[in-house]
Amino acid sequence: MASLGAIATAPLKAKREGDKSAKSIVFMGVLWFTIFFSVLCLGTLLVNAFFDGWTRLDGNLITRYSSTVLPETAGARAAILGSALVIVMTAVLAIPLGVAAGVYLEEFADPRRWYNKIIEVNLTNLAAVPAIVYGMLTAGVALSIGLPRRVVLAGAIALALLILPVIIITTREAMRAVPREIREGSLALGATPLQTVWRQTLPSAVPGIATGSIIALSRALGEAAPLLLLGGLVFVSYDPNGLFSGYTVLPIQIYDWVKEPQLAFQQVASAAIILMLGLLLLMNAVAIVIRNRYQKRW
């Protein structure tokens, strides 16, 4: 017992004011620089676009069609409506399919089966496939089933394919975040696995799925490549009026205007860029609000 009293009582160490070694300072410097650089790029783009385009942020931008002869009053009406229609169709196609696939893979698929392993690996790879490839795929499929390439439906299919892997992965992650105790509690009360998914896991995962889906859709909104490959129309002076209507979307409209040499076209292009960035920010903000408000803390 006496030995206990002999333990030297060293004072508690003083709080460390961060790590001051040269290595960690350099590392912090690199981190700060990368953040600074990316924010700088975005800032430059925004400021540039704003100075070029603020004179054209007027009613004409929203209400009028594009024009080849009167760039001063040209608007993006057809592109705004086209974007809206295509994005809504993309959501209608991609979200139910993606959520269903995610639910199956997370809750019902036996991970030991070889075909589920293959799906698993491919899904991650698909999320990294360049957007234009989905355009080519859709063009090929459209050709073989006799669907015109230049219509809203074809564009929506290409964008839905593009964001499908993202939605599947988001769904799986949101489902996985629901604690095992909830599933077990439900099953122990005699609920079937399907009832458990439908009444417990999926409702709890909805905020996560909604957040992921909105962010995926905002990516689709800014995408031009697959639609250009499908032969998306660059000059449209009518409202899209259905799934088989010709259309243009904001990124394509901007692309078209930027090509023109006149200053007035550059200005309206900049105004449209501001509009699109505003929309993207809005969608992402909605996603963040949903996440913060409905996210469950178990």
Add this chain to the structure above:
Amino acid sequence: MTSHTYSTRADSAEDDHEAAPRVEVNRDTRRSLPPDPKPIMECDGVDVYYGDFRAVTDVSLGFGYNEITALIGPSGCGKSTLLRSLNRMNDLIVSARVEGSVTFHGQSIYGKDVDPIEVRRRIGMVFQKPNPFPKSIYDNVAYGPRVTGMKVSSMDDLVEEALTKSALWDEVKDKLKDSGLGLSGGQQQRLCIARTIAIRPEVILMDEPCSALDPIATSRIEDLMIELRDEYSIIIVTHNMQQAARVADRTAFFTALAAEGSGDRTGLLVEYDLTTKIFSAPADERTENYISGRFG
């Protein structure tokens, strides 16, 4: 440090008292039970595997009608694993496999034509950590009857009955629409018991139901278990020997043995008897060592 010399059973009562502090045994002392249970469920030669790992070896015992059976033993002895194989909750773990026979009213619950959903409806389960659903108190209790399509004349009455039986009604009757997650830990666990009672199971499995609760909440759950015993057969896994001694009619002591040829430990049943016998005159030395606090 003076080293204790443990007295043997033949020593005087005073010495005995010093070596192994007595635990209060079965507060319901008037209850007389037959030496062998009239079983509602029986295990015969049950092995439970996770992949190649054998977690439980060769367990054979019967769980009595309207009795509380406690499964005790040190960590890793397979008590919870065995409990989860009694209502096929182990089915949810892909690699888990049960060998031997587990019967309920003499019928194998692992039979080819037996629906695991039906097994879990008849043999309810309360978990270690209170797990109310993120729904209202009312919906938590009504969930089981709804999903199982129970024919009820009045869901309100059923909810009240289940909450009353689980000694929670007076505390929550004015806030049935509030979230079940807003209750205290002990109330949440009683809500989980109410939820289980609502589907009218015959057996209730409890997996360390008080390990996340304070002593007062624990005591309420123990009282509740004794009240429920008249209508249900209860099987409880507990780390708390005093708890087993207080509530259980019969106690099964498990231990873990290193399996031959590998470092894996596998659980086995050492002794199963009336609780009064297990805690006063255990037949096996390992049981005695465990209940007197010498290991585990």
